[in-house]
Ligand SMILES: CC1=C(CCC(=O)O)c2cc3nc(cc4[nH]c(cc5[nH]c(cc1n2)c(C)c5CCC(=O)O)c(CCC(=O)O)c4C)C(CCC(=O)O)=C3C
């Protein structure tokens with residue numbers, strides 16, 4: 001298989017106040033979410049001047065990957081397209097067609113399986129290619145990387161650095177990993193045999209824990225729940241979990257958002273703002289570990305994942321869960337649409 005381009009696939013985010021509501025309508029398109037709910041979420045974005053950091057983080061990642069390719073003799077042009085905001089993937093795919101690209105490798109900014117984190121990127125690719133029509137390049141998505149050392153090692157260092165800022169007693173310190181909550185049915189149907197999102201997250205958390213702070217107890221909990229209250233999502237929420245930890249006599253927490261690859265708005269708002277405030281109310285010492293962002297090891301991982309496909313380079317990984325490149329068509333079905 002000969003690949004002739006690389007494309008970074010991501011979520012997208014607003015870059016000025018006027019982008020916020022149209023961006024949010026794109027995120028929930030077809031799901032019948034009322035504007036009042038979106039207006040509430042919009043406040044989180046307005047708090048940061050209507051700018052999500054995610055697009056700049058992706059520009060930085062793409063620039064770093066592009067230089068890393070050049071330094072390692074990989075001669076692929078690099079592109080970037082989003083699901084929910086400019087640059088939209090369909091515009092990127094049109095540009096790739098105009099540039100003569102035939103078959104690109106796509107890297108999505110999510111380490112895990114499941115609908116939102118994996119399958120929906122396949123859908124984004126199919127939708128973008130359908131809109132561009134004849135001549136649209138084929139895009140093959142690169143595998144999930146939850147246990148790749150280039151993802152684990154930066155998280156390990158970040159947990160160690162966060163721990164070092166706490167002044168409390170180690171015996172009563174807890175390591176808390178977080179990821180985006182998803183509907184329980186979505187978790188049950190994640191991956192070819194179900195449960196893949198939570199299984200991979202548990203493996204990531206275990207791998208980071210045993211390298212960063214093997215003596216500390218740890219938990220994996222959830223953040224950023226949305227959707228109507230009658231639909232069950234993964235629990236406990238980080239804020240409820242901090243309360244029960246405080247009741248158990250925990251004095252300090254390190255929160256490591258292994259569910260994400262950059263310090264975007266879900267991290268800045270839901271952790272640095274909300275969870276930090278909860279911890280303060282409870283009198284808990286609190287430190288949030290950084291995500292990989294553009295750590296050189298994470299950037300090198302992207303190149304190694306490309307080399308797995310172009311040179312049949314051996315897979316570098318630390319875990320034991322199964323790995324696959326192309327997902328079966330029937331796995332990770334989309335959530336049921338809500339009535340408007
Ligand atoms: C698993 C997962 C990831 C991690 C994997 C990955 O990274 O792909 C993720 C990432 C992100 N989620 C983000 C933002 C949002 N997610 C929403 C809504 C939802 N997320 C879901 C799941 C996930 N989401 C689900 C099941 C929904 C509800 C259903 C739906 O409607 O699809 C909503 C709607 C409003 C609301 O109801 O809260 C917003 C605004 C941002 C951007 C942050 C920024 O701007 O910096 C990022 C990176």
Ligand SMILES: [Fe+2]
Pocket residue numbers: 180
């Ligand atoms: Fe989300």
